[in-house]
Amino acid sequence: MKILGLSCSPRKQGNTDILVGEALNGAKHEGAEVELYSVSGKDIKPCDGCWSCFGTGKCHIKDDMQTVYQKMIEADGIIFGTPIYIYSMTAQAKALIDRTLALSSPEKSLANKVGGVIVVAGSIGIIDAVKDLYFFIAMHKMLPANLVGAYANNKGEVRKLEQGMKAAWELGREMVQIAAKKFEFPSEFARNFFAYGTHTH
Ligand SMILES: Cc1cc2nc3c(=O)[nH]c(=O)nc-3n(C[C@H](O)[C@H](O)[C@H](O)COP(=O)(O)O)c2cc1C
Secondary structure, three states: OEEEEEEOOOOOOOHHHHHHHHHHHHHHHOOOEEEEEEOOOOOOOOOOOOOOOOOOOOOOOOOOHHHHHHHHHHOOEEEEEEEOEOOEOOHHHHHHHHHHHHHEOOOOEOOOOEEEEEEEEOOOOOHHHHHHHHHHHHHOOOEEEEEEEEEOOOOOHHHHOHHHHHHHHHHHHHHHHHHHOOOOOOOOOOOOOOOOOOOOO
């Protein structure tokens, strides 16, 4: 059982890293192998919309996302953590989730992996990022675990939020327990950009 924490803050050892780390501590306590991957200092380019990955499972952009793909494929559960930047997820988080278009083939897929969400804001604006991340989780046929939303601004301030830290720990534990159920969506019903949501033709 592997739980991967993706921290999409460019600020090293900031509030997102801390909360994602605490969720991983909870997952480890529950028996999982855990890894924290921070995008800080990494080269994760935006999707260029070439669509060559769709069906092949291979993205032609050679950057650090290739490592992230591998880690995501190997994980049973993935925590998506982001601070709020101007009422939204960070540019790094959006680049990363857009690039998961490459994980839409049956051979390389995020289906049936557990998805957890951690969002940190200074004062206001978490809801759109939460909604976007849960939609992303649903679109990939992942299994949604809990959400942790915390309000902290200065680096490390989140440690003072007793309930927030506890919620993160519990998220990690919950993800391991959900993954242990080994639920699988029926493969007959695809969900991807063409099969999920509104249909126009
Ligand atoms: C460019 C930028 C934009 C931000 N926009 C918001 C915002 O819209 N709402 C808010 O509450 N906090 C905002 N913040 C504050 C961060 O969400 C907050 O400091 C958070 O704790 C940072 O997490 P980190 O330590 O993991 O980087 C912004 C910070 C930066 C640097």
